[in-house]
Amino acid sequence: MSTLVDSEPTTAVPTRQPRVSASKRRQYGAAYVLVLPFFVIFVAMIIVPLVYSGYLSLFKKRLIGGTSFAGFENYIRALQDPLFLTGVGRMAIFLVIQVPIMIALSLFFALALDSGMMRLAKFSRLAIFIPYAVPGVVATLMWGYLYGPDFGPFAQVTKALGFGPPPFFTPIGMLFSIMNIVSWAFIGYNMILIYAALRSIPTELYEAARVDGASEARIAWSIKIPAIRPALLLTVIFSVIGTFQLFTEPKLMFSLAPNVIGTAWSPNLYAYNISFVNQDANYAAALAFLLGIVIMIVSYVVQLTNQRRERRS
């Protein structure tokens, strides 16, 4: 019988064959029971559909002729599909531009709120966070109005100044228009994540610096930011994943600029349209798989880069 005095239950080291103690088995049992409900639903809702998706992607369906086995044909088709590739490329550009800006702004606001040098901090915190609570459907309604080329406020201002309407809906402009909507919605969310991390930094860490007369900005830069590195990494990775999955905003922008958005503005939108408009769940499955692989590669690269930078500093 193992003793229960140590805080760390150590497996007894018997001289003969090692046997898991009864209490250990009981603990393992409890662990399995606690994890089981989550895991069952996890397998049912994620693993099984994933496997089914993979299965589907190996078949091909035609309006005349029905379903037939196609091997990797769908994947080859996807890798040569200009609509898919431009969609991915677009997301890459989106990623490189929007994510750093968004995280930087979230960081800035979080630091500002944490610095204690602000009035109305609580109100600001809530106001910046509220857009996250707005469903995409509603957000696009609002921005659709604001971007309006004839009657939107910005257009009216530029027209009063003698220019044409701001280029919100040109192919390049649309990229920024949607970047704006996504940033608007998620700066607050990321800000809260970062703010929470900042709040848990023990003040002793920078009390000394403050006593020495360092400015708040300097403290923020040299002490706070490095201290919350893991949280920053987390927000970046989630943003990467979220960016490649962009769907709601382009779908709802479609009615405002249908020729710019088209069917494949984002890979996720493309997969959806292929699945539901073209009735081609098989090709859509292949697209989704490839998209998943892209996401994994990019996330991995981001993590690697971070590790390398950490090792250097």
Next chain:
Amino acid sequence: MSATPFTRRKFLISTAAAASSAWFLAACSSNEGSAPAAAAPSASTVPQSEIDKALDTETTLTFWTWVPDITNEVKLFTTKYPKMKVNVVNVGQGAPHYQKLRTAIQSGQGAPDVAQVEFQFINSFTLGDGSLLDLTPYAPAALKDNYPDWVWSQVNTNGGLWGIPQDTGPMGLLYREDLLSAAGIEAPKTYDDFAAAAATYHSKNPKSYLVNVAPNQPGQIIAYLWQAGVRPFSFDGKQTVNVDLASDQAKTVVKFWGDLVTSGGASNDADFNDSWYQGLNNGKWATLPIAAWGPVFLAGAAAKTSGKWRAADLPQWDASKAVSSNWGGSTDAVLKLSKNQIAASQLALFINTDKQSALNFATKQYLFPAMKQILTDPAFVDQKSEFYGGQKVNEKFAQISATVSPDFAWLPFMDYVYTNFNETLGKAFADKTDAVAGLQAWQDASAKYAKDQGFTVA
């Protein structure tokens, strides 16, 4: 606590079993694909006695439709046949409705008995074994006489009657009387007049246009082609299609509109969005070529411009003969999957052919009628509209309805053709590039899609 400890093996096994079994047990038990119910013989008519019996049996029907307030008409049916119960479900308007319908048919589960199907999508449901029930045996023999020829040809194709016409959308021209007369222009009667008027009007009103050419409205462009005598699509009901969007006549039509856009005589705004409604309210356009369902919609969307609009014929290519076309319009069709085929067919027939019901559609929901009886009924025709300065708009469109040229067929994959429009011809309008090139691209993409999907392209 538990006597036997929960080993890892037990955990893995129980997880796999629980998660997978639920799926596969259910999967095995459900029907694979669509197994159509025993089809009634197509040639012989179903005897009235069987129809009466079906209507006298307790039945619940599911009816997918997006027509607002259709419960008014359905109630007439259930009042007359008290043993019938009908669940009216709105699963979405247009594209989402068809997507759900197709997915339900494909999975064999959750499909309704009766569904609203617009004219242009009927062929897509008759592919392969066909998902729609041929209603010929269930319908009265003289049904055809109720409709103008062109309407009948929309539903009676490829050897079957696939839906009961509910409403139509003959094309006309709504115009702002005040704006045109201020510019000294009359409502144009030919396309030549129209082009000239566009230039004149815009030069006098730099912020306004005679007309809009929407880059996202294939239905409207196809209506223009239809009016000009173009027949770009055909389907033999089995495996052969014809796609001829780039014929010379089609190019003439498309060039006309493309030139208007590039010369600045017409704007190229996407329609049916907030920007467009604002434009309508603020006089951005002096005319609106639109279908017969347009007048009521306009009255709701541009209330502030009440009294200033009028209705007229579309401009004509041939001044000697007034010809029009159709944009939109639905039928109610019965699915083969339905377990209550007779009752379902009677529901579709009743709400669309019973005089009171059809009149309700026209006067209460403002659906433009398909039946001759309603098109000539004074209750419908004599309605005067304040929004249109007291004009009898219904009478005008009823007149137009008689001039719609017949025999326009559709491809069995119009969803694809419509979405592709936005990326080819629509895009040309949006970018103000060569519209004829855009038309060719649209043609090529549609023909390619047909081939990829296994059709024989004539």
Next chain:
Amino acid sequence: MSAITTDARPAEAETVGRRPARKPTSWLLTVFVLICVGYFLLPLFWLVVASTKSNADLFSSFGLWFANFNLFENIKTVLTFQDGVYVRWALNSVFYAVVTSVGAAFLATAAGYAFAKYKFPGGTALFAIILGAIMVPLAALTVPTYLLFARAQLTDTYWAVILPSLVTPFGVFLMRVYAADAVDTSLLEAGRVDGVGELRIFFTIGLRLMLPGSITVLLFALVASWNNYFLPLIMLNSPEKFPLPVGLAQWQSTATGGSGSQALFSTVITGSLLSIIPLVIAFLFLSRYWQSGLAAGGVKA
């Protein structure tokens, strides 16, 4: 784990350590942030203003200022249109959100606790699989999930929307980190010494200590569920089961070309405004749990 462990109790994360003396207010910073706040609130301001207008005024008056006040009429229309289906949608949203968030939080808490407090065989592998799932694009899953549900005859049911939303790999990650920090193993050991069963220990000791973290996961799941559009759009056919985003989108799409179009603009806009309010209230109410729950998860990644 990480080096920075303090005895900062989660409930007091607002003030870690001693609070320094009051710092001087930087007006520059305050003003700048408040201007930015204006940017965040501008669209919402438009929404509020637009909700007070009738259909006719919507398109013929300046968007950012009021016209004839029509708010109560609009609210009445929203609540009574199509036999009051909006109220049904709102109740659905509440139902989905509550069931999903409570369920997801509980599942994630139990699993996170187990991963953190027990080093059981296969634990690391399982956790890695769960983490990997965070990267799977939902799009890859939604359509196959729909097809599977269709085969199981479960589409167009409440379960079709709830079940897939109960899985929150991020929640498990968060709770594992939180449990490692907030639940002192010695307390568990004390329970074991007293002969209390493992599960009972979880429910009486562990759960209570993890509560702020659980509420954080609950809040994330609540927002995700309330705003969920894609999943219910695909799974549901009957409007009586729609949540608010899907219902509003359906109203909005009735204004398209084709017969049966309706101009429902002011109804959609006012309906949108009303749909945001409950979530805003929920935030205000539970905002203090955000920090405490996330504090542990953020730093100790």
